[in-house]
Amino acid sequence: MVRLVALRGIVQRFSLVILLLAAFGLMMLAKVDTVLIDTVRTRVTDVLTPFMELIAEPASTIAGVVEDAQELTDLRAENAYLRQENRTLRQFQEIAYRLEAENISLRSLMNYRPDRPHAFLTARVVADNSGAFVRSLGLNVGAINGVESGQTVLGSRGLAGRIVQVGDRSARVLLLTDLNMRVPVMLERSRERAILAGDNTGFPRLLYLEDEADVAVGDRLVTSGHGGMYPAGLPVGNVVAIEDNEVRVRPIEELDRLELVRIVDFDQGSDEAQFISSLGAVSFGVRGAGAGAVDGIQDSAVAPVLPAVPLAETLAETPPAAAQ
Amino acid sequence: MSTSLLARVDQGVRNAVPSLVTLLFVVLSVVPLRIPLFGPVSPLLALACLYYWGVHRPDLMPLVVVFLVGILHDILIGATLGAHAVVYLVSYWLLVSQRRFLSGRNYLILWWGFLLTAMMAVALEWLVFSALEQHLMPVEPLFFRVLLTAALFPLVGWIMIQLHRFVVPQPRLA
Numbered sequence: 001m002v003r004l005v006a007l008r009g010i011v012q013r014f015s016l017v018i019l020l021l022a023a024f025g026l027m028m029l030a031k032v033d034t035v036l037i038d039t040v041r042t043r044v045t046d047v048l049t050p051f052m053e054l055i056a057e058p059a060s061t062i063a064g065v066v067e068d069a070q071e072l073t074d075l076r077a078e079n080a081y082l083r084q085e086n087r088t089l090r091q092f093q094e095i096a097y098r099l100e101a102e103n104i105s106l107r108s109l110m111n112y113r114p115d116r117p118h119a120f121l122t123a124r125v126v127a128d129n130s131g132a133f134v135r136s137l138g139l140n141v142g143a144i145n146g147v148e149s150g151q152t153v154l155g156s157r158g159l160a161g162r163i164v165q166v167g168d169r170s171a172r173v174l175l176l177t178d179l180n181m182r183v184p185v186m187l188e189r190s191r192e193r194a195i196l197a198g199d200n201t202g203f204p205r206l207l208y209l210e211d212e213a214d215v216a217v218g219d220r221l222v223t224s225g226h227g228g229m230y231p232a233g234l235p236v237g238n239v240v241a242i243e244d245n246e247v248r249v250r251p252i253e254e255l256d257r258l259e260l261v262r263i264v265d266f267d268q269g270s271d272e273a274q275f276i277s278s279l280g281a282v283s284f285g286v287r288g289a290g291a292g293a294v295d296g297i298q299d300s301a302v303a304p305v306l307p308a309v310p311l312a313e314t315l316a317e318t319p320p321a322a323a324q
Numbered sequence: 325m326s327t328s329l330l331a332r333v334d335q336g337v338r339n340a341v342p343s344l345v346t347l348l349f350v351v352l353s354v355v356p357l358r359i360p361l362f363g364p365v366s367p368l369l370a371l372a373c374l375y376y377w378g379v380h381r382p383d384l385m386p387l388v389v390v391f392l393v394g395i396l397h398d399i400l401i402g403a404t405l406g407a408h409a410v411v412y413l414v415s416y417w418l419l420v421s422q423r424r425f426l427s428g429r430n431y432l433i434l435w436w437g438f439l440l441t442a443m444m445a446v447a448l449e450w451l452v453f454s455a456l457e458q459h460l461m462p463v464e465p466l467f468f469r470v471l472l473t474a475a476l477f478p479l480v481g482w483i484m485i486q487l488h489r490f491v492v493p494q495p496r497l498a
Contacts, residue, residue: 016417019391023413026395026406027456037405044399052351059355128356129401131366132465133453136402138354165402172402179457201462259356 042167049170052126053140121263135178142169154262155253158235176251177204185236186224190214193224206247231266338491343389346373354400367473371445372480375438378419379426390416407452415445439474446470
């Protein structure tokens with residue numbers, strides 16, 4: 001009996017060592033063979049995503065109710081603020097109209113070739129993994145919706161991150177604040193270039209900014225488009241602090257409150273028609289969520305970019321029309 | 325014969341409850357709550373489950389399950405596979421080795437024990453991730469992570485007590 005207990009003790013101690021070795025082995029393997037590990041990871045995420053979607057829904061409803069209650073209390077102040085903001089925005093609108101007209105006329109003078117329209121895909125955030133060590137989000141769309149690794153992810157105001165892992169029905173977004181995130185950016189005012197580097201805090205740093213660079217607190221940052229990973233001109237954030245050669249940036253998106261994100265296919269060479277044709281299915285899925293804000297975001301995202309007739313259809317119809 | 329088989333299946337299902345619930349809590353811990361600044365301080369819910377079963381019924385929480393809980397955690401948050409497995413395995417092993425000081429004690433002592441366990445686990449987490457990324461991770465959010473994890477222990481503990489009643493075999497009618 002005593003021997004049996006002793007044996008069991010040894011086995012138990014052994015199992016700890018074996019499992020610890022397995023864990024360390026996995027970490028090593030992840031450094032060497034990322035393909036295998038990624039396959040396992042995406043398979044598991046794929047299986048769990050519908051389940052997490054199911055839990056995320058009531059959780060966001062509860063969060064919404066709490067938010068509504070908070071908003072009710074300061075309705076008056078918010079109303080006044082919004083009126084003020086509306087007045088300012090109207091002025092901006094006037095300026096924008098004027099600039100757009102000017103742009104159109106200048107472009108026609110210069111024979112400028114405009115950027116191709118981009119395809120959008122709206123996705124729901126079903127997992128928030130933005131812990132102290134990793135900053136990423138799980139989405140409820142995947143390869144069957146046309147999502148690809150490397151695509152840009154936007155919130156309602158600007159850049160949020162980049163797709164780094166794609167399963168059949170799930171995808172992972174690496175946020176701007178993650179330690180492994182690097183984005184080539186430009187200061188909008190002074191056109192100084194730098195790299196925005198996340199370090200797992202809420203405020204990423206600017207790297208490789210020149211010593212005598214013209215930078216001030218409040219400066220807006222946009223993507224510079226260098227390296228081709230991100231298109232130029234996407235709003236990224238504002239400079240919040242400059243201390244002994246360290247410039248900190250507040251992302252323009254509230255990365256911890258994202259509910260819906262837009263995945264944008266800026267890749268010129270990709271099969272745009274296929275990406276857009278999958279858009280219908282997904283927007284239906286999001287609409288099914290029933291949130292009022294969803295329709296608003298979709299309209300603003302898709303309407304200005306896509307023509308009234310879905311691009312996929314026009315593309316499909318083009319060859320016969322050309323033949324006639 | 326058939327009743328004993330049935331009873332065994334019944335008990336088997338009951339015995340699997342702690343493992344399944346702990347895995348479920350890992351999934352719950354990544355549900356987006358959209359609370360500003362919550363992410364970095366989000367509590368380690370699964371650790372509270374591991375602690376409860378480690379103190380009361382370590383026989384129902386084999387090390388393999390602890391390992392799987394860690395792997396699932398890593399998969400869900402997109403961390404290097406195995407990082408949380410190490411954190412949970414070491415924490416759990418230390419906990420079980422200190423079990424005789426905790427088992428059968430009153431609630432406050434259990435809570436205190438959990439606070440220490442959480443501190444140790446989060447410190448270990450910090451070490452593992454700093455080593456993996458070869459970069460010192462921010463420390464400030466971790467204090468709040470420990471506090472929040474410890475603060476949620478009564479809630480998780482209460483759920484576990486209810487489940488514990490389910491796991492213990494019911495007296496059968498003759």
